Amino acid sequence: MNDVNAAPAKVRVSLGARSYDILIGPDLLRRAGAEIARRLPGVRAAIVTDANVAENHLATLQGSLADAGIEASAIIVAPGERSKSFATLEEVVSGILDARLERGDIVIPLGGGVVGDLAGFASGIVRRGMHFVQAPTSLLAQVDSSVGGKTGINTAHGKNLVGVFHQPQLVIADTAVLDTLSPREFRAGYAEVAKYGLIDRPEFFAWLEKNWQAVFAGGSERVEAIAQSCQAKADVVARDELEKGDRALLNLGHTFGHALEAATGYDSARLVHGEGVAIGMALAHRFSTQLNLASPDDAERVEAHLAAVGLPTRLSDVPGGLPGAEQLLTYIAQDKKVSRGALTFILTRGVGQSFVAKDVPTSQVLSFLEGALSQ
Amino acid sequence: MNDVNAAPAKVRVSLGARSYDILIGPDLLRRAGAEIARRLPGVRAAIVTDANVAENHLATLQGSLADAGIEASAIIVAPGERSKSFATLEEVVSGILDARLERGDIVIPLGGGVVGDLAGFASGIVRRGMHFVQAPTSLLAQVDSSVGGKTGINTAHGKNLVGVFHQPQLVIADTAVLDTLSPREFRAGYAEVAKYGLIDRPEFFAWLEKNWQAVFAGGSERVEAIAQSCQAKADVVARDELEKGDRALLNLGHTFGHALEAATGYDSARLVHGEGVAIGMALAHRFSTQLNLASPDDAERVEAHLAAVGLPTRLSDVPGGLPGAEQLLTYIAQDKKVSRGALTFILTRGVGQSFVAKDVPTSQVLSFLEGALSQ
Ligand SMILES: NC(=O)c1ccc[n+]([C@@H]2O[C@H](COP(=O)([O-])OP(=O)(O)OC[C@H]3O[C@@H](n4cnc5c(N)ncnc54)[C@H](O)[C@@H]3O)[C@@H](O)[C@H]2O)c1
Ligand SMILES: NC(=O)c1ccc[n+]([C@@H]2O[C@H](COP(=O)([O-])OP(=O)(O)OC[C@H]3O[C@@H](n4cnc5c(N)ncnc54)[C@H](O)[C@@H]3O)[C@@H](O)[C@H]2O)c1
Ligand SMILES: [Zn+2]
Ligand SMILES: [Zn+2]
Numbered sequence: 001m002n003d004v005n006a007a008p009a010k011v012r013v014s015l016g017a018r019s020y021d022i023l024i025g026p027d028l029l030r031r032a033g034a035e036i037a038r039r040l041p042g043v044r045a046a047i048v049t050d051a052n053v054a055e056n057h058l059a060t061l062q063g064s065l066a067d068a069g070i071e072a073s074a075i076i077v078a079p080g081e082r083s084k085s086f087a088t089l090e091e092v093v094s095g096i097l098d099a100r101l102e103r104g105d106i107v108i109p110l111g112g113g114v115v116g117d118l119a120g121f122a123s124g125i126v127r128r129g130m131h132f133v134q135a136p137t138s139l140l141a142q143v144d145s146s147v148g149g150k151t152g153i154n155t156a157h158g159k160n161l162v163g164v165f166h167q168p169q170l171v172i173a174d175t176a177v178l179d180t181l182s183p184r185e186f187r188a189g190y191a192e193v194a195k196y197g198l199i200d201r202p203e204f205f206a207w208l209e210k211n212w213q214a215v216f217a218g219g220s221e222r223v224e225a226i227a228q229s230c231q232a233k234a235d236v237v238a239r240d241e242l243e244k245g246d247r248a249l250l251n252l253g254h255t256f257g258h259a260l261e262a263a264t265g266y267d268s269a270r271l272v273h274g275e276g277v278a279i280g281m282a283l284a285h286r287f288s289t290q291l292n293l294a295s296p297d298d299a300e301r302v303e304a305h306l307a308a309v310g311l312p313t314r315l316s317d318v319p320g321g322l323p324g325a326e327q328l329l330t331y332i333a334q335d336k337k338v339s340r341g342a343l344t345f346i347l348t349r350g351v352g353q354s355f356v357a358k359d360v361p362t363s364q365v366l367s368f369l370e371g372a373l374s375q
Numbered sequence: 376m377n378d379v380n381a382a383p384a385k386v387r388v389s390l391g392a393r394s395y396d397i398l399i400g401p402d403l404l405r406r407a408g409a410e411i412a413r414r415l416p417g418v419r420a421a422i423v424t425d426a427n428v429a430e431n432h433l434a435t436l437q438g439s440l441a442d443a444g445i446e447a448s449a450i451i452v453a454p455g456e457r458s459k460s461f462a463t464l465e466e467v468v469s470g471i472l473d474a475r476l477e478r479g480d481i482v483i484p485l486g487g488g489v490v491g492d493l494a495g496f497a498s499g500i501v502r503r504g505m506h507f508v509q510a511p512t513s514l515l516a517q518v519d520s521s522v523g524g525k526t527g528i529n530t531a532h533g534k535n536l537v538g539v540f541h542q543p544q545l546v547i548a549d550t551a552v553l554d555t556l557s558p559r560e561f562r563a564g565y566a567e568v569a570k571y572g573l574i575d576r577p578e579f580f581a582w583l584e585k586n587w588q589a590v591f592a593g594g595s596e597r598v599e600a601i602a603q604s605c606q607a608k609a610d611v612v613a614r615d616e617l618e619k620g621d622r623a624l625l626n627l628g629h630t631f632g633h634a635l636e637a638a639t640g641y642d643s644a645r646l647v648h649g650e651g652v653a654i655g656m657a658l659a660h661r662f663s664t665q666l667n668l669a670s671p672d673d674a675e676r677v678e679a680h681l682a683a684v685g686l687p688t689r690l691s692d693v694p695g696g697l698p699g700a701e702q703l704l705t706y707i708a709q710d711k712k713v714s715r716g717a718l719t720f721i722l723t724r725g726v727g728q729s730f731v732a733k734d735v736p737t738s739q740v741l742s743f744l745e746g747a748l749s750q
Contacts, residue, residue, distance in 0.1 A: 086468075090461045097532040125500070128527065128538050129617075152503065157472040163503050164539060242504075 009227040013147065013234040015241055018167045022147060022230045024223055028174040029060045029135065032108075033068030036133055039170060040106060043131070045072040046099045048092055048119035049110040050079040053137050056180045061110055061135065072108075073099045077115065081266065084118050084153040086162075092122040096130070103127045106169065112138035112185075113145035117163070120151035124166030134171040138181055139189025140274060142173040143196075143229035148237040165242055173230070175222050186216065187310050188274025191253070191281070193225055196232035198281060198302065199249050202352025204228050209305050216309070248356050252346040253281030259331035260315075263322055270320050278311035279318070284354075287368050288347045298350045315372050325369035329362060384602040388522065388609040390616055393542045397522060397605045399598055403549040404435045404510065407483075408443030411508055414545060415481060418506070420447040421474045423467055423494035424485040425454040428512050431555045436485055436510065447483075448474045452490065456641065459493050459528040461537075467497040471505070478502045481544070487513035487560075488520035492538070495526035499541030509546040513556055514564025515649060517548040518571075518604035523612040540617055548605070550597050561591065562685050563649025566628070566656070568600055571607035573656060573677065574624050577727025579603050584680050591684070623731050627721040628656030634706035635690075638697055645695050653686035654693070659729075662743050663722045673725045690747050700744035704737060 008025030023035060036043065045065060049058055054076050065072045075095035077083045096107060107130060109119035116134055123132035136146035152163020178186060190212070197205025207228075214221035233250070240246035257273070257280030264270040285299040303313045315322055322328065332343065342359040349355070383400030398410060411418065420440060424433055429451050440447045450470035452458045471482060482505060484494035491509055498507035511521035527538020553561060565587070572580025582603075589596035608625070615621035632648070632655030639645040660674040678688045690697055697703065707718065717734040724730070 086461065086465045093461075093537055094530065094532070097530060097536060125527075125537050125539055127536060128525065128540055150503065152500075155469065155472060157469070161472060161502060162468055162500050164500055165503055 009223050011227055011230040011234055013167070014238045015167060018149075018241075020168055020170055022171040022173060022234070024142070024173045024175060024227050024230065026174065026176040026218070026223070028172050029057060029177060030064050032061055032133075032135065032172050032174075033064035033066070033070055035172060036065070036106070036170065037068040037070060040104075040131065040133075043070060044099070044101055044105045045070055045108055045133075046096045046101055046106075047072055047074045047108045047110050048077065048095075048115055048122070049074065050077050050083065050112075050115050052079045053111040053115070057110065057137060057174075057177050061108070075119075077118065079114070081114055081154070081268070083114055084160075086153065086155070088118060089122060089153055092119055093126055096122060096126050101126070101130065103130050105130060107132040108135050109146075110135040110137060111141070112136070113141045116141050116145050117151050117160070118153060120149075120166055120168070121153060121163050124151055124164040129166060131169045132166070134168045136171065136173055137177045139178055139186050139226075140192055141189075142175070142178070142226050143189060144192045144233060146171050146173070147230055147233045149241065150243070167241075171230075173226060175226060176218065178222070179218060183310075184272065185274075188272045188278075190215070190309055191274035191278040191306070191311055193229050194306065195250075195252055195277065195281060196229050198285075198348070198351060199232070199252050199354045200352055201228070201232060202350075204232075205305075205351050212305075212309055248344075249346060249354055252348075252354050253277040253279075253284055255332055255343075255345055256280035256283045259328050260318060260322070262331040262334070263328060264318060264320065271318055275312050278306045279313055279315065282306060282313035283315075283368075283372060284346060285348055286372070287345070287365075288349070290368055290371075291347065291364065294348050294350045294353075298348070301351060314375055316375060322373065325366055325373055328369050328373075329366050332365065333362070384598050386602055386605040386609055388542070389613045390542060393524075393616075395543055395545055397546040397548060397609070399517070399548045399550060399602050399605065401549065401551040401593070401598070403547050404432060404552060405439050407436055407508075407510065407547050407549075408439035408441070408445055410547060411440070411481070411545065412443040412445060415479075415506065415508075418445060419474070419476055419480045420445055420483055420508075421471045421476055421481075422447055422449045422483045422485050423452065423470075423490055423497070424449065425452050425458065425487075425490050427454045428486040428490070432485065432512060432549075432552050436483070450494075452493065454489070456489055456529070456643070458489055459535075461528065461530070463493060464497060464528055467494055468501055471497060471501050476501070476505065478505050480505060482507040483510050484521075485510040485512060486516070487511070488516045491516050491520050492526050492535070493528060495524075495541060495543070496528060496538050499526055499539040504541060506544045507541070509543045511546065511548055512552045514553055514561050514601075515567055516564075517550070517553070517601050518564060519567045519608060521546050521548070522605055522608045524616070525618070542616075546605075548601060550601060551593065553597070554593060558685075559647065560649075563647045563653075565590070565684055566649040566653040566681070566686055568604050569681065570625075570627055570652065570656060571604050573660075573723070573726060574607070574627050574729045575727055576603070576607060577725075579607075580680075580726050587680075587684055623719075624721060624729055627723075627729050628652040628654075628659055630707055630718075630720055631655035631658045634703050635693060635697070637706040637709070638703060639693060639695065646693055650687050653681045654688055654690065657681060657688035658690075658743075658747060659721060660723055661747070662720070662740075663724070665743055665746075666722065666739070669723050669725045669728075673723070676726060689750055691750060697748065700741055700748055703744050703748075704741050707740065708737070 107123035257276035482498035524542035632651035
């Protein structure tokens with residue numbers, strides 16, 4: 001295992017002239033310089049990272065770039081969601097311009113989804129769009145945020161409301177850097193991995209049920225799980241680059257999940273995104289059962305797997321208590337557009353059989369939530 | 376003239392799925408609501424404008440939108456280049472989000488190039504790209520900045536270094552609003568009109584020599600000159616949407632012009648952009664003469680026309696004095712990339728016969744500037 005010279009797994013994101021590779025494998029960061037130099041000869045780089053990731057992995061990337069003759073500066077931001085702001089964006093843009101990079105040079109976001117969204121956005125607006133290479137270091141970033149070209153920041157009005165679609169030239173997912181991620185963050189990212197199985201890959205979900213411990217431990221199963229997830233996301237992105245419709249299934253578990261994040265004031269001590277998604281996916285399956293769309297066995301199976309890896313699955317798992325069903329519905333309605341008393345939900349006919357349900361009556365959501373709150 | 380019901384002139388910018396119309400004619404602002412409602416039924420709008428333009432034309436646009444049943448809010452920024460900043464961008468983005476607009480709703484920059492660049496950029500990043508409709512009110516904005524999808528702001532590192540390519544759904548150029556523009560700003564915009572003739576439309580330049588007074592006075596010649604200019608720019612943009620090369624000819628007069636703007640500290644009391652371009656175009660023709668590329672008659676003809684409309688054409692026309700040739704060359708080198716002691720210039724073989732000259736030796740530029748400074 002961890003053989004630096006083994007060929008990494010590769011997933012291609014097919015977007016015509018904007019197509020790119022995702023490389024996945026252990027210790028890839030040490031090969032990053034060579035992989036970049038081969039594809040983008042002569043570039044200079046600005047690495048953008050956060051203080052946590054810098055401590056653990058910045059030197060490795062810097063060394064690798066230096067060995068490949070790639071001149072690189074580093075811009076370090078504070079860890080956490082609050083860095084996805086206009087103020088930090090301006091700092092990053094300024095740092096890139098200080099480094100006198102041209103359009104064909106690269107920005108390298110080295111970090112989780114926060115750094116990827118922030119620095120990806122910056123690279124999309126400096127000189128009206130520079131090249132960039134994603135180097136995701138959280139599981140969530142490797143299987144989700146680094147793939148698909150969505151970049152952005154938050155404002156007082158809400159999350160991810162400002163940004164651009166900007167595709168990277170390359171994604172380098174070093175699966176060994178995940179060993180320094182906290183177990184809680186790893187589990188949160190795993191919720192998104194399981195999501196791809198639950199959307200439309202039942203064999204992948206069954207594989208995860210058998211192999212999740214190996215995925216957590218690292219090694220070839222981890223590479224496999226991340227590659228399958230990237231492939232799943234890449235397929236969706238290829239069908240709907242600018243999110244005009246087809247990406248909706250990716251929101252499985254997210255309607256409930258976002259409402260829970262809002263209800264807990266985005267306080268990561270109480271709930272991180274992936275935990276909200278885990279509860280949301282369990283709820284989406286139970287809601288589908290209650291609507292006689294799916295069998296209770298499927299809902300139980302999903303809940304059992306998420307619980308086995310240590311993810312929360314019930315509303316009562318959220319520490320600190322939740323508001324009532326009416327208030328949760330208000331949060332849901334804020335996230336989604338409500339049209340004529342009905343909501344759009346991702347529901348399911350069973351494991352790997354999710355679908356977009358338009359016109360779900362809010363009254364049904366409300367009575368489901370009332371039941372779920374008492375469990 | 377000024378018949379509100381006459382069909383406006385129309386120029387099509389051909390960019391596949393991103394194609395759009397430029398409507399040009401007197402009193403079009405009064406028809407803006409109807410033109411928008413016809414093309415984008417059901418939209419809501421946020422108008423972004425500056426205090427000068429608001430005073431003169433905001434009520435007209437608001438009335439027109441209201442008549443067409445388009446709900447619109449207004450965001451007013453301070454006039455002038457300093458509004459092309461991160462701080463004002465954040466304000467505009469915030470105002471658009473306050474109005475709760477969706478991706479398919481529209482931002483309407485109503486103003487000169489400053490408002491167009493700033494609000495066009497904001498519309499390009501809110502919800503990762505909203506629709507927008509340019510309503511340019513300066514001559515420069517009508518013939519240049521509102522066409523082609525380049526948007527952006529300035530930073531301490533330089534002008535227009537941050538932004539996106541984002542094409543509008545429609546451009547509405549009301550030629551009568553130019554009557555409230557200061558004569559100096561009108562002349563400055565006219566330099567860009569003349570530029571299109573000098574690049575590759577000799578008949579247009581000849582037409583301008585005959586008809587410029589009617590263009591300044593308003594009426595059908597003004598519409599004609601703006602339409603010809605938009606067509607010229609649209610042709611270039613269609614060939615090179617993302618400015619990968621072919622747009623270079625649009626920089627005729629701009630290499631010298633930008634150096635003069637820098638040398639006068641971007642002080643618009645001394646020199647506005649179009650004035651720098653006018654001097655720059657005259658210099659480009661004289662430089663081409665000195666290099667035996669063009670006949671002195673052509674250079675004199677260009678200078679005579681620009682001087683006739685009241686534009687500056689010589690370095691000595693810049694009030695407050697200029698630095699020496701060496702220093703001017705430094706400013707030129709900052710604007711352009713210098714490779715191996717040579718510069719890229721737009722030179723000419725005569726009126727309407729401009730071309731991109733790579734590898735112009737800096738020594739030749741220097742000796743030309745020394746001569747030009749003593750005239
Ligand atoms: N662009 C998209 O398509 C998309 C999709 C999903 C989520 N997102 C965004 O992603 C963000 C969440 O991403 P995230 O969960 O990676 O958050 P994050 O970037 O905040 O990372 C989580 C924490 O882990 C730390 N960390 C990351 N990698 C580490 C490593 N290898 N070792 C030690 N510590 C490490 C970080 O410093 C941070 O404290 C959100 O802002 C969300 O909106 C974007
Ligand atoms: N995006 C592009 O492709 C492109 C191309 C060329 C220039 N530009 C940009 O355009 C900007 C310059 O544009 P500009 O010359 O229009 O400057 P501007 O927007 O500052 O307008 C000039 C002045 O005229 C006023 N004004 C505008 N219309 C008026 C009207 N109808 N009546 C009364 N006053 C009016 C404005 O308030 C301002 O004071 C620069 O920032 C430049 O970088 C962009
Ligand atoms: Zn998610
Ligand atoms: Zn210009």
